[in-house]
Amino acid sequence: xxxxxxxxxxxxxxxxxxxxxxxxxxxxxxxxxxxxxxxxxxxxxxxxxxxxxxxxxxxxxxxxxxxxxxxxxxxxxxxxxxxxxxxxxxxxxxxxxxxxxxxxxxxxxxxxxxxxxxxxxxxxxxxxxxxx
Amino acid sequence: xxxxxxxxxxxxxxxxxxxxxxxxxxxxxxxxxxxxxxxxxxxxxxxxxxxxxxxxxxxxxxxxxxxxxxxxxxxxxxxxxxx
Numbered sequence: 236x237x238x239x240x241x242x243x244x245x246x247x248x249x250x251x252x253x254x255x256x257x258x259x260x261x262x263x264x265x266x267x268x269x270x271x272x273x274x275x276x277x278x279x280x281x282x283x284x285x286x287x288x289x290x291x292x293x294x295x296x297x298x299x300x301x302x303x304x305x306x307x308x309x310x311x312x313x314x315x316x317x318x319x320x321x322x323x324x325x326x327x328x329x330x331x332x333x334x335x336x337x338x339x340x341x342x343x344x345x346x347x348x349x350x351x352x353x354x355x356x357x358x359x360x361x362x363x364x365x366x367x
Numbered sequence: 368x369x370x371x372x373x374x375x376x377x378x379x380x381x382x383x384x385x386x387x388x389x390x391x392x393x394x395x396x397x398x399x400x401x402x403x404x405x406x407x408x409x410x411x412x413x414x415x416x417x418x419x420x421x422x423x424x425x426x427x428x429x430x431x432x433x434x435x436x437x438x439x440x441x442x443x444x445x446x447x448x449x450x
Contacts, residue, residue, distance in 0.1 A: 247446035263421040271382040310450035
């Protein structure tokens with residue numbers, strides 16, 4: 236979503252993005268001329284008249300589970316967004332009984348918060364696991 | 368799901384739906400500055416409708432159509448902005 240019209244979205248997709256992604260952009264490119272939606276989400280920059288690089292993960296109940304907002308010159312990391320969605324899906328499937336420690340990715344150890352884990356995380360999780 | 372839009376010269380717009388945006392400007396407690404409403408994790412994503420382009424068509428999308436699915440909503444400064 237950006238402040239561009241849907242006509243400009245069409246031109247960007249057809250002229251440039253379809254050369255990077257076969258078949259063009261697979262998801263809807265939304266138009267927020269005036270930034271009304273961006274204001275509600277806290278990503279509209281009044282001075283520049285544009286929206287910053289905001290990314291929101293919304294769960295099946297419509298609840299925001301995560302967001303990240305960057306200023307324009309730095310692009311995002313799609314793999315990290317997907318990793319976070321996978322982590323939130325795991326937590327949801329476990330009905331909140333499991334939690335994903337720092338550095339978790341699919342296949343890595345999860346923790347089960349509870350009375351037995353208090354003060355014992357150091358036995359279950361090592362700092363190297365944050366970045367291995 | 369998404370309703371297809373007829374193309375005309377008027378520029379279609381969308382916006383938030385549901386709860387009214389800003390509360391009426393009433394007198395505020397002195398020293399209490401108005402804080403812009405910011406979304407929070409763990410809270411509902413504000414619903415909206417927006418026109419867009421998808422699979423060769425102009426469509427009207429409502430966020431709440433995606434209830435039941437994991438949804439990634441991304442904002443960016445503008446088309447052709449490089450990164």
